[in-house]
Amino acid sequence: xxxxxxxxxxxxxxxxxxxxxxxxxxxxxxxxxxxxxxxxxxxxxxxxxxxxxxxxxxxxxxxxxxxxxxxxxxxxxxxxxxxxxxxxxxxxxxxxxxxxxxxxxxxxxxxxxxxxxxxxxxxxxxxxxxxxxxxxxxxxxxxxxxxxxxxxxxxxxxxxxxxxxxxxxxxxxxxxxxxxxxxxxxxxxxxxxxxxxxxxxxxxxxxxxxxxxxxxxxxxxxxxxxxxxxxxxxxxxxxxxxxxxxxxxxxxxxxxxxxxxxxxxxxxxxxxxxxxxxxxxxxxxxxxxxxxxxxxxxxxxxxxxxxxxxxxxxxxxxxxxxxxxxxxxxxxxxxxxxxxxxxxxxxxxxxxxxxxxxxxxxxxxxxxxxxxxxxxxxxxxxxxxxxxxxxxxxx
Numbered sequence: 001x002x003x004x005x006x007x008x009x010x011x012x013x014x015x016x017x018x019x020x021x022x023x024x025x026x027x028x029x030x031x032x033x034x035x036x037x038x039x040x041x042x043x044x045x046x047x048x049x050x051x052x053x054x055x056x057x058x059x060x061x062x063x064x065x066x067x068x069x070x071x072x073x074x075x076x077x078x079x080x081x082x083x084x085x086x087x088x089x090x091x092x093x094x095x096x097x098x099x100x101x102x103x104x105x106x107x108x109x110x111x112x113x114x115x116x117x118x119x120x121x122x123x124x125x126x127x128x129x130x131x132x133x134x135x136x137x138x139x140x141x142x143x144x145x146x147x148x149x150x151x152x153x154x155x156x157x158x159x160x161x162x163x164x165x166x167x168x169x170x171x172x173x174x175x176x177x178x179x180x181x182x183x184x185x186x187x188x189x190x191x192x193x194x195x196x197x198x199x200x201x202x203x204x205x206x207x208x209x210x211x212x213x214x215x216x217x218x219x220x221x222x223x224x225x226x227x228x229x230x231x232x233x234x235x236x237x238x239x240x241x242x243x244x245x246x247x248x249x250x251x252x253x254x255x256x257x258x259x260x261x262x263x264x265x266x267x268x269x270x271x272x273x274x275x276x277x278x279x280x281x282x283x284x285x286x287x288x289x290x291x292x293x294x295x296x297x298x299x300x301x302x303x304x305x306x307x308x309x310x311x312x313x314x315x316x317x318x319x320x321x322x323x324x325x326x327x328x329x330x331x332x333x334x335x336x337x338x339x340x341x342x343x344x345x346x347x348x349x350x351x352x353x354x355x356x357x358x359x360x361x362x363x364x365x366x367x368x369x370x371x372x373x374x375x376x377x378x379x380x381x382x383x384x385x386x387x388x389x390x391x392x393x394x395x
Contacts, residue, residue, distance in 0.1 A: 001188065002180055004393040005171040007048060010142055014053030015110045019140035020046070020173070021157050023147035023373060024060035024078045027357075031077040037356060038373050039082055042146050045173035046086065046113070049144075055108035057139045058082075058115045059096055059157055061150065067123030079115045090115050097122065097135035105139040125156045133160035146173030148180075149352065149374035151389030152381075158389040172393050175373065180390065182349050182370035183381050189216060191314035191347055196260070197306070197337065199224030200320030200354065203247040207254075208383035213317070214259035216382075221263045221306050223298045223322035223333065230255065230264050231285060239270070239289030263309065267299030269323065269330060280329050297323025298333035307340040316341055319351035319379060321358045331361075338362035351378040 012018060022042050027034045049056050063073040076092070083090040091108065093101040096116040108114050116139070119125040124132025133156040143162045145151070150158055162170040172180075185191075196217040198206065203226050213220055222230055229244040233251035255262055267284045270293040271277035282299045283289060298306070310316060318341055325334035335358075341348050342364035350359050350368050353375025359365045372378040381387060 001184060002390060003395045004177070004180065004390060005168070005395060006177050007045065007144065007171055007173055009168070010144060010171040011169065012049060012052045012054050012142060015055060016052070016142060017055045017057060017105060017108065017140040018049055019136065019143045019161070020049070020056050020058045021143070021145045021147045021161075022058055022060045023149035024075065025062050025149065026078065028077065033077060033081050035357060035360065036081055036085070037360070037371070038149070039078065039085060041175050041373055042173070043085060045144070045146055045175060048174065050111050050113070053110040055105075055110060055112045056114070057105050057108065058113065059119055059136070060147070061120040061125065062118050063120070065118060065120050067120065067126065069121045073118050073120070075115060075118050082113075082115065086113065088113065093117060095121070097132065102138050119155075119157050126153075128154050128156050128160050130160055132156045133164060136161050137164045141169070143170040144173050145171075145389055145393060146175040147389065148176050148372070149377050151176070151374065151387040152377040152385065154388040159392055162392045170393055172390075176390075178370065179372055179374065179378075182347075183372065183378060185347050186315065186317045186349055186382060187216065187384070189315050193218040193313050194315040194317075195309055195313040196220045197310070197316065197318040197341070198222055198320050199226060199322050199334075201225040201242065202244040203229050203250055204244055206319075206379060207247075207250055208385070209319070209379040210254055211257070212383045214254065214257055217260040217317075219261045219263055219309055221309060223265065223302075223306075223337070224320050226320065227265050227268075227298070228295055230262070234264070236285055237288040237290075238295065239291050239293040241270075241289060241293070241295040263305070265298045265302040266305060267301045268295040269297035269299050269333065270295050271329065274324060274327065277329055296327070296330040303333055303336045306337060310337075310340045310344050310346075313344055313346045316344055316346050316348045317351060317382070318349070319353065319355050319375070321354050325358050325361065334358050335362045338364050342367035351375065351382070
C-alpha cells in the first residue's frame with residue numbers, strides 16, 4: 001500500500017501561505033468550461049484550508065502551450081468559475097513567477113485565494129527545471145498537491161518544487177488522498193469478481209494497463225475502437241472500421257496470455273459514415289463486416305452480455321467509452337453500460353478521460369463510487385508505474 005503525507009499532517013495555521021498545485025486542465029469551448037469536474041473536486045481541500053485561515057496560492061497547467069505564453073490557454077476562464085464555486089473573489093496574477101506573482105502572494109490575506117497564470121507558459125515546468133521551481137518556491141510556506149492527473153509527469157511544480165520544502169511541509173490534498181485510496185482498491189482488489197471494462201479508440205497507450213489488469217481482474221470486457229482491433233486480430237473482417245493495425249500482434253498476445261478472461265463484442269452498431277450516416281444497422285460479429293460498414297458502438301446483444309457480467313461484479317474499473325458516444329446514433333452502448341455500472345452492487349471506479357464525460361452525460365455520475373480526475377495517471381497507476389508526484393509525498 002502507498003501512504004502519503006496528508007492535509008491533516010500539514011502545518012497550516014492562520015496566514016500560512018499554501019502553494020496548492022491542482023489540475024485545472026478542463027475542457028474548453030472558447031472560454032466556456034464544458035466540464036468543471038476537476039475544479040469542483042478541489043473544493044473540499046480549498047474549504048478546509050480557508051477554514052484554517054490559510055492564504056492559498058493556486059497553480060495549474062492548461063493545455064499544451066509548449067513553454068510559450070498563449071492566450072488560448074490562459075487560466076482566466078477558470079478564475080471566473082472558481083470564484084463562482086467558492087462564492088468569493090479570487091485574486092489573479094498574470095504570471096506564475098516573478099515580481100507580480102510574488103507581490104500578489106505576499107499581499108494575500110488570511111482566507112484569501114490567488115490563482116496564478118498557466119505554469120506551462122514557462123518551458124521550465126515541463127523540463128522539471130530547478131531554477132523555475134526555485135522561483136515558484138518564493139510564493140508559499142508549505143506545498144500541497146491535489147493534481148493527480150499530472151502526478152505521472154516529473155514536472156517542476158510536481159517533482160522539483162516539493163523537494164525544496166522541508167518534507168513535513170509537503171502533503172497531498174483530500175482529492176489526491178481519495179484517488180490513491182480508491183485506485184488501490186483496484187490494484188489490491190479483495191472484493192471479487194473483479195470486472196474491468198476498457199474502451200476507447202486504440203490499444204496503443206493501454207498495453208501496460210491491459211497486461212496489468214489481466215493479472216488483477218477476473219474478466220475484461222472490451223468495447224470501443226479497441227474492440228475492432230481485437231476482433232481483427234481474431235480474424236474477423238472489420239470492413240471500414242477503425243483498426244489499430246500496429247497493435248494486432250499485441251492483441252493476439254493479450255488474448256493468448258493467462259489470466260483474466262477477455263470478453264469481446266458479439267454484435268456492433270455500424271454505419272457508412274460517422275459525421276453524416278445514411279444508414280445505421282446492427283451486425284453480428286460472426287457475420288463479419290463489408291467494406292462500407294464501419295463499427296461505431298457495441299450492439300444490443302453485447303450490451304446484455306456485458307450487463308450480466310457487471311451485475312455479478314463486486315469491483316469494477318472502467319476506462320474508455322464503448323463507442324462514439326458524442327454522436328446520438330452511437331451513444332446507446334456507452335449510456336447502457338454507464339447505467340449498468342451505476343446499478344452494480346460493487347465498488348465502482350471510473351478511470352478518468354472520456355469515461356468521465358460519458359458517465360456525466362449518462363446522468364449516473366452520482367452513483368459511481370469514485371470518478372478519477374486523472375486519465376493517463378490512473379492508467380499508469382493501475383499498470384504499476386511509479387508516479388513522481390506521489391513518490392515525492394510518500395511517508
